Amino acid sequence: MKKKSILITAPSGAGKTTLVKKLLQDFPHLEFSISAATREPREHEKNGVDYHFITETMFKSRIENNEFLEWEEVYQGSFYGTPKSEIDRIYGLGKIPIFDIDIMGAMSVKKILCNDVLSIFIAAPSLQVLEERLRKRHTETEERIQARLYKAISEMKFANFFDKKIINDELEVAYAELKGLVEKYLSA
């Protein structure tokens, strides 16, 4: 049987993590690929569930050992990577990995997994909405919000590289579209 995987990418604040969580609730066959990250955990986040939170030194030694499918310094001083072991773990469970990663990392994954991945780009309806969403989270400093917005401007240019693009204006509408795409992909 053909191996499948799902890749969701977006500029920070476009709502992709919420959409991924909804997919995980609706499709028991999907399993979240837990990335390694060097940033501090947010209050509600759990190590080994949301991310494997590790030090920069550990992260760099894992790069040296070729343990990542891809990795990026997504924001200055914050490294994120997809461990190859996650993919083995998920296929070992007989499940389908779902990746929630930044746009540069997603481009790498798409190149590596080629036809074995459905790649979806989530866009916010406007930069203004993106900014409002980032501020509402109350998780980022002003400096980090500005860095994320600055990055989002250049990231929007990559939308067409992916299989599908969904504009997340109304969450339920965007989710219905996403769910339909995933259903079709999984049943093909």
Ligand code: 5GP
């Ligand atoms: P956050 O700090 O908000 O959790 O994540 C910041 C960005 O890093 C998000 O776009 C998130 O999807 C992305 N990210 C999470 N895990 C990975 C990963 O393994 N690789 C890459 N390249 N980006 C990731």
